[in-house]
Amino acid sequence: MKTNMPLTRPIRRFIAETERMLDTEVTLLRKPEAPPGGTLIDVYSYNLDKNIIIFPANYIGLLKDFVIAKQCTHLLVKGAAAKTGGYRVLSYNADTVYTGMRQVYLDALKDEAKKDKKLPVKKLIDMLFILYKQFHDDINELPWNPVVNARIYYRMEQLRKTQLYILLKDGKQDMDEMMDMMEIIPRRYFVLDKSMFYARDLYLAKTLPADKLMPVVNIPQMKKFDHLEVKEMLTTRWTHTAWYQSKVFGDNMLTIMEKHLTADWSADSSLEYYGNLYKVGVNLTNAMLAYMTMKDWFIWETPQHLLAAEQEAPVYEKAALKKIFGDLIDES
Amino acid sequence: MPVSEIPRILKRAEQYVRQTKYKEALALYDQAIRLEPRNPECWSQRAGAKIEMERFADAVADCDQALALNPNQADAWSRKALALSQVGQYVPALAAATRASTLNANDAVAWYVKGICLEETGKSDEAEIAFAKSLELEILLDIKEEKNRIRR
Numbered sequence: 001m002k003t004n005m006p007l008t009r010p011i012r013r014f015i016a017e018t019e020r021m022l023d024t025e026v027t028l029l030r031k032p033e034a035p036p037g038g039t040l041i042d043v044y045s046y047n048l049d050k051n052i053i054i055f056p057a058n059y060i061g062l063l064k065d066f067v068i069a070k071q072c073t074h075l076l077v078k079g080a081a082a083k084t085g086g087y088r089v090l091s092y093n094a095d096t097v098y099t100g101m102r103q104v105y106l107d108a109l110k111d112e113a114k115k116d117k118k119l120p121v122k123k124l125i126d127m128l129f130i131l132y133k134q135f136h137d138d139i140n141e142l143p144w145n146p147v148v149n150a151r152i153y154y155r156m157e158q159l160r161k162t163q164l165y166i167l168l169k170d171g172k173q174d175m176d177e178m179m180d181m182m183e184i185i186p187r188r189y190f191v192l193d194k195s196m197f198y199a200r201d202l203y204l205a206k207t208l209p210a211d212k213l214m215p216v217v218n219i220p221q222m223k224k225f226d227h228l229e230v231k232e233m234l235t236t237r238w239t240h241t242a243w244y245q246s247k248v249f250g251d252n253m254l255t256i257m258e259k260h261l262t263a264d265w266s267a268d269s270s271l272e273y274y275g276n277l278y279k280v281g282v283n284l285t286n287a288m289l290a291y292m293t294m295k296d297w298f299i300w301e302t303p304q305h306l307l308a309a310e311q312e313a314p315v316y317e318k319a320a321l322k323k324i325f326g327d328l329i330d331e332s
Numbered sequence: 333m334p335v336s337e338i339p340r341i342l343k344r345a346e347q348y349v350r351q352t353k354y355k356e357a358l359a360l361y362d363q364a365i366r367l368e369p370r371n372p373e374c375w376s377q378r379a380g381a382k383i384e385m386e387r388f389a390d391a392v393a394d395c396d397q398a399l400a401l402n403p404n405q406a407d408a409w410s411r412k413a414l415a416l417s418q419v420g421q422y423v424p425a426l427a428a429a430t431r432a433s434t435l436n437a438n439d440a441v442a443w444y445v446k447g448i449c450l451e452e453t454g455k456s457d458e459a460e461i462a463f464a465k466s467l468e469l470e471i472l473l474d475i476k477e478e479k480n481r482i483r484r
Contacts, residue, residue: 004386006417006444008463009451032350057350058477061444061466158463165471169478 003028010158011065018072021271022079025050028068032057037170038067042075044082045089045303051075062162069156073148077281080274087278090140090285091301091309097316098323100132100297105324107186119184125325127181129317131189134178136298142196143284146203146261147277153208154266164210168218171201175219182242191245192292198222198250203257207265215250222247256291260284335368342377349381357381372398376408383415391415406435410442417445422452433465440469 001015005028015026024043031054038055041048053075055067081087092100105128112118119127152163174197182190198215205213215222221243260283267273282300289295301309309316321329341364348357361378368374379394395412398405409432416425426449432442447462 004384004418006414006448008448031352058473059470060441061470062463063467063470063474158460161464162467165467169474 001026001028005030005064007068008062008065008158010156011068014069014072014156017269018076018079021076021269021274022083024079026072026075027052029054030057030059030064031055036166036173038071040071040074042078044078044087046307062159063166066152066159066162066166069152069159070148073151074144076269076274077144077147077278080271081278083271084275087303088282088300089303089306090136090298091306092136092298092316093309094312094316094319096297096299097129097132097313098320100135100294101128101317101320102324103293103297104128104131104186104189107188111186111188123184125321125329127185128321128324129313131185132297133313134193135189135292135294138193138196139285139289139294139298142200143288144281146200146207146257147263147281147284149204150207150261150263150265151277155269160208164208164212167201167204167210167213171197171213171215171218172220175215175221187242187245190242191249194243194246195249195253196288198246199253199257202250202254203261206258207261215247253288253291256287257284260287333363333367338364338368338371338374341367342373345377345381349384352384354381354385358385370401372401372405372408375401376405376411379408379411379415383411383418386418388415388418404435406432406439406442409435410439410445413442413445413449417448422449425449426453433462438469440466440473443469 001012001019007015015028018024019026027050029052034054034056036056038053041052041054043049043051053068053071055064059067078087105124108119108124108127112124149163149167152159175194177197178185178190178193198219201213201215201218205211212218216225217223225244225247261280263277263280286295289298341360345357345360345364348354348360358378358381361374361381364371364374365378375394375398379391379398382388382391382394392412392415395408395415398408399412402408409428413425413429413432416422416428426446429442429446429449432439433446436442443462443466447459447466450456450459450462
């Protein structure tokens with residue numbers, strides 16, 4: 001482990017255990033521009049000889065410890081998968097990008113037909129890939145969040161208060177995501193996006209347990225549903241709102257999560273254990289994609305495939321637009 | 333260069349530290365100390381840069397210089413605690429962290445380092461209290477940082 005910062009003993013031990021189990025090295029870096037959840041740059045996803053965990057410069061104590069614990073757990077899952085049979089991520093190619101963008105376009109047309117004020121054509125066209133990529137980023141990350149957080153809760157008791165603060169903060173930030181696009185993107189995608197985060201927060205609220213994480217307690221836009229009777233919720237007044245629809249879909253996604261997230265979170269560490277956690281995450285991801293009818297939007301591939309796809313993304317977008325709009329699309 | 337330039341020099345050095353340009357920061361701190369060797373703030377801040385460069389023994393020496401000039405320099409006690417804990421000297425680090433948190437009860441780092449030292453010296457119950465205090469302060473700082481980020 002390479003670091004110049006103070007660490008509590010449990011975290012030092014956890015890093016040492018990670019390094020030993022994966023036969024690798026972990027370096028810790030503090031950077032002003034790091035995102036609040038930190039970043040993991042690992043040897044399984046990039047062409048590197050060591051793993052780097054980067055966290056925000058203003059995280060000096062237990063907040064930093066939690067980020068390190070979270071990223072180390074993620075590293076163990078990836079590493080165990082890589083060592084026991086192959087680590088894969090959700091990637092894309094020209095065909096899958098076309099499939100996804102075409103579906104977004106068809107849904108956008110349905111929504112536009114009901115609107116008085118139509119979206120400018122350029123904005124509609126730009127939105128197709130942006131929305132596709134947003135879901136790609138979210139579905140590559142979100143299923144692992146409850147896996148990692150449940151594991152940390154049961155293995156690192158001393159971080160529970162820190163974890164709760166960060167989860168509350170993340171919950172509000174995730175729900176704010178896409179708010180500026182709420183009136184632009186097809187209602188379906190706004191609802192599915194919120195539903196995923198709603199389900200995650202509700203799963204963690206039940207599993208940790210932490211009542212404060214319940215979206216009807218933590219999320220301002222959902223507080224109105226707290227203590228609302230079923231009969232009242234079924235009235236027209238509520239059913240047409242995006243937030244109510246997010247709750248309904250989110251409750252269904254919670255059922256999917258509970259069905260697939262069946263690991264023993266307090267089990268002893270081993271490569272086999274983390275390899276099984278990887279399979280749990282993959283199964284959950286597939287189940288969520290099936291529920292959102294996005295199975296053909298992405299493909300399981302090597303991390304190197306995804307890196308190459310990110311380079312080719314503008315080409316895939318252009319090709320998909322050409323297929324959808326034909327000669328109506330300007331070459332520029 | 334006049335002594336009145338020191339606040340500007342220290343501010344610039346602090347910016348370098350935030351950008352992880354420690355060598356540049358160190359050069360400015362050296363300049364500030366040359367201009368006013370009896371300013372404990374200059375010594376204390378230079379210790380901070382040396383900690384980032386993992387020059388822990390040198391950092392402790394700078395902290396001691398600052399404390400010789402002002403025994404109640406809370407930052408210097410905090411940095412001394414941090415540097416000593418990094419080289420495994422938990423008993424003197426604990427004493428320094430305790431002094432730091434007494435002088436400045438809002439120093440999250442001092443409480444965190446105190447927690448580590450208490451943990452390493454077998455006082456886990458007291459460590460838990462120190463960590464809880466550190467977390468409380470860190471959360472307040474994080475909320476403030478978040479508000480600044482939104483304003484930007």
